[in-house]
Amino acid sequence: MLKKLTVYDMQGKKIGEIDSLFNGKVHPALMAQAVQMYLANKRCGLASTKTRGEVSGGGKKPWRQKGTGRARAGSIRSPLWRHGGVVFGPHPRNFHYGLSPKIRNAALLSALNEKNNQELILVLDKIALPQAKSKELKKLLDGLKIKEKVLFIFNKMQEDFQKAARNIPTVAMAMASGLNALDVLKAKKIVFSRDALDFIAGRLKPIP
Incomplete structure (x- = not known):
């Protein structure tokens, strides 16, 4: 059965569901190759x-x-x-080495497929904090019932959100254009903005 992604508003209320893009196969070997490369490149x-x-x-x-x-x-x-x-x-x-874009994208899609299988991906219809304060972001996390390490994925840089997340160690941010398998696997939950999800849909192709 194909899983759907739940869409929430900024108050943490469920406002609908959309078809998930991440119902494909999980390829552990691809993810391992990508993670090893990203970690090696950090050395x-x-x-x-x-x-x-x-x-x-x-x-x-x-x-x-x-x-x-x-x-x-x-x-x-x-x-x-x-x-x-x-x-x-x-x-x-x-220690630096590279993998082809095809393999990196396939590993990213596989990581997202795994998170989707575990129902750990959420979608926010619109991300706009009233103020660039940590308390506003904590309200959002409480509304979404997120206590674990979470990765927010945006299509454009959100300066207010970035400032609000500085004092919350469990919150990480990434741009959809630079998202990789390591970022996804390090987080417990993934939260996409609607436009970031649309960008990822155009960037990735299903693994055969």
Whole structure:
């Protein structure tokens, strides 16, 4: 049975239902690929160690080669010594890589399909807070009975909403044009503005 999306007003009252765009298959492998890419691209890759040649000091041979009874040594910065260099240690690197737009969009659609299957997607007919205050946004969340982490998706930047959400750690925002699978999967519930849903409909195509 195809699920429908419930449309609410700003008071949290149900005003209707619309056909859901997210009744397709869920592809865990696609979502995993996309999430791994987004997380890898966030890595700074700044871990760094020094080799024996980079550690300060150690230019002088500690003792002569023969005749002391001690093991031969050429530098106090040998990896075998305390305070010596590191062998095969990490160095700054770039973890960035990409996936094709087709795969990224397919992963996003799959993530939205999963949320839709769990009935965790809501639609707001119009998003307009009376004031750019957290208390106004909390009223909206209470009206929608949302206590979990929620992602609001807009088609255009909402400065008033952004200001109101600053003091509420469970509220995240995203633009429909830049929405990705990681954003969707991190949130417990998804709230679309009506125009953002229309934009997503044009951006995504069903996965065969």
